[in-house]
Amino acid sequence: MRRDIFQAIADPTRRGIIALIALQAMTPNAIAENFNSTRQAVSKHLRILTECELVKQEYRGREIYYALEIEKMKEIDKWLDQYRKIWESRFNQLDQVLSTLKKQKK
Template identity: 65%
Template sequence: MRRDIFQAIADPTRRAIIMLLAVQAMTPNAIAEHFNSSRQAISKHIQVLSECALVSQEHQGREIYYHLNADKMREIEKWIEEFRKLLAKRFEQLDDVLAQLKTKKK
């Protein structure tokens, strides 16, 4: 099942995993050491991140290392930028209304 990127970042544990992987590639065990959750719970979080293509895996010998897919993070950045533009436009409209109200009072 392909998940939406926003489903992945909705969970604080997954956001923390993303932050860890932004610094360096890590094995599931190394990731799990940073949390008070079970190894299986962390694996499920990693699975969700993988399904969204936020992380990719690389086999090095017997170990699997997970890497952050920074390109996929640009989807989030793009959405936030569009939302920021929308809010800026709304605030500009509010400024215009407030300016008109001040003019009418004088």
């Protein structure tokens, strides 16, 4: 089962789950109430999210609380970084053009 984080966030329901549990851990039943899917479908999504370590489980009696593993989200940020460099450098180039134009105006 090749579970990577990019595949995990590809599904809109999973992104919804991530947003939902970002601030507080929740049980599968509570999560499922927020979507138009059965608990089992949500459970499947939770499994995928758990497998790629985007989410962690905490057992409390017969309930299982799912919480976002925020550290893992940084991996996406890390991947984005190479492109951030590009758009920032382009912005700086634009900035230079603008300041050059300003200078010429003087």
